[in-house]
Amino acid sequence: MGTLRNHVGTDIWIGRTDHAERRSSFRYHQIVEPMELLAPQETFSTNTCAIIGFECEEGVRRNQGRLGAAGAPNALRQALASIPWRTTEGHRLVDAGNVTCSNEKLEEAQETLGNAVTDLLSKSATPVILGGGHETLYGHYLGVRKHIGPNASLGIINIDAHFDMRPYDKQPSSGTMFRQILEQDSNSSYFVLGIQRFGNTQELFDIADELGTRYILEEEMHLGQMDHIMSSLYAFMEQHDYVMLTLCTDVINAAYAPGVSASSPFGLTPMVVRDLIRTVATHKKTLSFDICEVNPALDENGRTIKLGAYLTNEAIMAFMGRNMDDAGT
Ligand SMILES: N=CN[C@@H](CCC(=O)O)C(=O)O
Ligand SMILES: [Mn+2]
Numbered sequence: 001m002g003t004l005r006n007h008v009g010t011d012i013w014i015g016r017t018d019h020a021e022r023r024s025s026f027r028y029h030q031i032v033e034p035m036e037l038l039a040p041q042e043t044f045s046t047n048t049c050a051i052i053g054f055e056c057e058e059g060v061r062r063n064q065g066r067l068g069a070a071g072a073p074n075a076l077r078q079a080l081a082s083i084p085w086r087t088t089e090g091h092r093l094v095d096a097g098n099v100t101c102s103n104e105k106l107e108e109a110q111e112t113l114g115n116a117v118t119d120l121l122s123k124s125a126t127p128v129i130l131g132g133g134h135e136t137l138y139g140h141y142l143g144v145r146k147h148i149g150p151n152a153s154l155g156i157i158n159i160d161a162h163f164d165m166r167p168y169d170k171q172p173s174s175g176t177m178f179r180q181i182l183e184q185d186s187n188s189s190y191f192v193l194g195i196q197r198f199g200n201t202q203e204l205f206d207i208a209d210e211l212g213t214r215y216i217l218e219e220e221m222h223l224g225q226m227d228h229i230m231s232s233l234y235a236f237m238e239q240h241d242y243v244m245l246t247l248c249t250d251v252i253n254a255a256y257a258p259g260v261s262a263s264s265p266f267g268l269t270p271m272v273v274r275d276l277i278r279t280v281a282t283h284k285k286t287l288s289f290d291i292c293e294v295n296p297a298l299d300e301n302g303r304t305i306k307l308g309a310y311l312t313n314e315a316i317m318a319f320m321g322r323n324m325d326d327a328g329t
């Protein structure tokens, strides 16, 4: 089994403290609570986000990518630690620890992550998954599908430069997940935003068309075009019973996000990605979020890690914001 480590080291959630008791000066490290996964426990209020890390780069290795993404979950936690926590008192953030992939056992680790995600959803927490290579998404998907059952329609929204729809008959990797899902699950649909025209072969565009993928190219996603894109995104979410969101950090321009395996010289700006995350995570059908492909080993001065943490914060704040009315109940 993929190893489940319930508690991250005490040296991870450390940051600046402006005041030890005054909540209005709190940052993430002052409010995050450790939690036991898979242990019987009372259900959370709907105002709870649950972080879980996936220390895995086996999918990237199999896809001939550059290694380092397994170090991202704790690096992202460290960067989140000092971000101001700006929600009301009823909102909680728990940390369920890390699932670690060892001995190249990717499929087992994805299953372990899936079980953790199902557990969190069954306790009414909103999972926020810190990958890992983009193979993290497949474990995330397994957990969501198990929670909602086989018959519910699931809309999967991916913000990515790549389709990740390569053949998986030899082995799944970080380049195969959406083909695995669409070929195995007729109640799932796929919408990907930020595709690079020259980051994918013609064959991958053909497979995307064959499998009914909705996609928007990066070059169609700039100022003046966003209203139309947000409307398409909203329409896609409305068509499904549930939605899940995944961010492949290589969709962002390489100047802002150099710390990824396959960087994008023409990638999106962080502000566009922030708007997409806000739109999707605010929607009531969205169950969960993952961030993948941050690679600390390739980063420059922590720039990609910090951006990844800020985008994760956007997802968490959007999830919390939609539950504002329930806060404190
Ligand atoms: N996770 C996806 N990775 C891309 C890598 C592309 C590249 O190396 O240029 C893919 O498989 O298509
Ligand atoms: Mn990608």
Ligand SMILES: [Mn+2]
Residues within 6 Å of the ligand: 134, 160, 162, 164, 174, 248
């Ligand atoms: Mn990807």
